[in-house]
Amino acid sequence: MAVTLGDVARHAGVSLATASRALNGSARSVTEELSARVRASAAALGYLPNAPAQALARSSGTTVGVLLHDVADPYFGGIARGVGDAAARDGLLTLVTSTDGDPRRELQTIRMLHAHRVRAIVLAGSAYSDVTAVRELDEALTAYEAQGGRVVAIGDHGPLYDTVHVHNREGAASLTYALAQLGHRRFAVITGPRRLRVSADRLEGVLEALGEVGLTLPEGMLQHTEFTREGGKAAMARILDTAREHGTPGPTAVIALSDICAAGALAELRDRDIPVPAGISVAGFDDIPLATDLAPALSTVRLPLTAMGESAVRLALRERGATAQRSEVFAEVVLRDSTAAPARD
Known part of the structure; x- marks a missing residue:
């Protein structure tokens, strides 16, 4: 049977409360003599301290909670690493907890992490556009911080939190300019769901760049989907079918605003025997490790995913400032074999 704290207290000849304070690091002091006696009894009996109990006693644990959409997604996997x-x-x-991009599940997880007195919470998933969901999440996070917890957001979660600020909009605009410089004038865009701010940020960058070069997206050439391979494949199919139904030329370049979606787009083009990039150029966003293993290798926007996660922890462990602190993360366009100058019509 497992040795309990009560067993240690009886062995040391002290009260249960004294044994708890000695082993769990309570702010209420215990004399060095009693503390040494309790520790000696714990060692003799092979007692393992209860980490949640220590966290409650100290009002600060030794755990960092990470909330992300899907740990199987290489984007979030890099951040978690x-x-x-x-x-x-x-x-x-x-x-690490996956929330599937569900604000209700995220709220429940925050409350559970609060109850377990984790040292810090890193919000690695995207912020939400729903006002009610944002308010409820902010209330839960404010209550957690009021009891000594730290919150760091990767991406735009508002001015309340220390933030690893990712230049998504600028990266998407730079990618669009790069494709336009190759000569592309007919674009299609596969972006994420409307409930996520990152979808809006990246899409705004694309639309801003297209406007600068005098281009717009025709009807059906903008597709919202989940940031998944299946979502990207289905969105690519809708783009091709729309062009065929309208009797109009299809896009010469498709920008998928996540590499996972881009992988799905490539799969759909392969199924239809449309060559890449000779028929259509395809670009992604994030530069996950898979990007170089795809055939052809994927042009994309590189984000330092592992460094983003490290920066979040540095902010969480830094002394709390009077105002929220911010670490900047810049994006870099990387052109590979999946993009080229468009073929002549």
């Missing part, structure tokens, strides 16, 4: 590496260097444990 960075958080884990940085946390481990400071002797902290990382607890």
Whole structure:
């Protein structure tokens, strides 16, 4: 049977409360003599301290909670790796939770992490556009911070939190300019769901750049979908079918605003025997490791995913400032074999 704290207290000849304070690091002091006696009894009996109990006693645990949409997505996997590496260097444990982009599930998880007194919460998923969801999440996070917790957001979650600010809009605009410079004039865009701010940020960058070069997206050439391979494949099919139904030329360049969606788009083009880039150029966003393994290798916008996670932990462990602090993350366009100058009509 597992050794309990009560067993340690009886062995040391002290009260249960004294044993708890000695082992769980309570702010209420215990004399060094009693503390040494309790520790000796714990060692003799092989007692393992209860981490949640220690966290409650100290009002600060040794765990960093990470909320992301899907740990199987390489984008979030890279961020989680960075958080884990940085946390481990400071002797902290990382607890990663997938929320599937559901604000209700995210709210429930925040409350649970609060109850377990985690040291910090990293919001690695995208912020939401729904006003009610944002208000409820802010209320839960404010209550958590009021009891000593730290919150760091990767992406735009508003001015309340320390933030790893990703230049999504600028990266998307730069990619669009690069494709326009190759000679493309007929574009299609596959973006994420409307409920996510990152979808809006990246799309705004594309539309801004298209406007600068005097271009617009024809009807049906903008498709919203989930940031998944299946979503990207279905969106690519809708783009091609729309062009065929309207009897109009299809796009010469497709910008998928996540690499996972771009992988799905490439699959749909392969199924239809449309060559890339000779028939249609395809570009993604994020530069996940898969991007170089696709055939052809995917042009994309590079984000330092692991470094983003590490930066979040550095902000979380930094002394709290009077105002929210921000770490900047810049995007870099990387052109590979999936994009080229358009073929002559």
